[in-house]
Amino acid sequence: MSTRRTFLKYALFGGAAAATEGLPAAIRRAYAIAPEPGTTYLNAEHVVILMQENRSFDHMFGTLAGVRGFNDRRAIRQKNGSSVFVQSGKSGETYAPWRLNIHDTKVTWMGSIPHSRDSQVDAWNGGHHDRWIDVKRPHKKEYRQYPLTMGYYTREDLPFYYALADAFTVCDQNYCGVMSSTTPNRLVFWTGTVRDQQNTASNVYMRNPEILEGGMTWTTFPERLEKVGVSWKFYQNELSQTGGMSPAERSWLSNFGCNVLECFDSFNVSSNPGFGEWIEERIRECSE
Known part of the structure; x- marks a missing residue:
């Protein structure tokens, strides 16, 4: 993270405008706020906490440079020997993570997948994590054949979030507090x-x-x-x-x-x- 911040500091304050012209203005303004020397978070006047839901870390940042993401060599193995990132359904079809292309598809409007307590427990399946395809099918009947649960976004889809992660600190491997809704x-x-x-x-x-x-x-x-x-x-x-x-x-x-x-x-x-x-x-x- 320090290398990325060093680059941005050079780009923002060293005149390399071309390198940062793609950064949203709000992020440039936030990054330009220099803390007083010797201060810590205890000097903050306000702390803003925003909770977003129904998105896993890898769903948003699985392809972000520097995080474990989909190339995690320590990811658990299922009973069949496959990585947890390769999921199979009862009918035998198998899927790896695939991009949810916001720009060239209508995937944003295809509805959500279940995120109830019951579906979470069923997908977890006693710690085997091997039932995501079957129990996390889309709510909309016309899209139930699509494995949306295996979808993720990239920098092209979420430029603001990736710019935010580049400029500041992102905490890898974050999970929900309880296995529920x-x-x-x-x-x-x-x-x-x-x-x-x-x-x-x-x-x-x-x-x-x-x-x-x-x-x-x-x-x-x-x-x-x-x-x-x-x-x-x-x-x-x-x-x-x-x-x-x-x-x-x-x-x-x-x-x-x-x-x-x-x-x-x-x-x-x-x-x-x-x-x-x-x-x-x-x-x-x-x-x-």
Whole structure:
């Protein structure tokens, strides 16, 4: 990483404009901010945390120079001797990783593959990791024959992300906190656990619906920050449990329940003025 940063420092501040003209302006501006000598992350005024979901590290950065990626010689071997990066289905077809070409195909619009708790466990298959083709087939019937689970993007597809990784530090081999879907991983993100108590007899929240029902009571990270005098903000367009949005607005602006702080009693989401309207909308949906 230091070699890459040295090159960029030369290119950005040494006049080699041609070498960096492809970098997005936002990244050039961020990289140009020089820290004061002797400072550390403890001097930061703000820390911004953004969680994106349903993308594995290799799905985005499997071809990034300097990471283990698809050429990882230490990747586990399956029972048939093949690398975990070579997956076979029940019907005998075998696939290696292949590029999801954003520019010349309609792959972006072919829909997602399952990312539920059940499909995660089935693909893992007791640690053998050999059922990805069969259990991660696309949701849309017209594309079920395509092994989208083996697809990945390259620098050509995600130029901003690759430029960001080039300019700063990328952490190789990152995985989700729990082998499950969106909301349990958001629990880990904002509370560090999926248990209401830290003992083996406690409830374990591993599926979206049981979390979105609300009523959780353990201490979240924002509450811990407040306790030590650190302020915080969570940015979203609107509370998930707020009515008044049209279907189109909800598709583009909704938080899709991804702020799990709304599910904790201590944040009193039900006192929001729009909560009653949201309840009425759900009742109408059930009667239609």
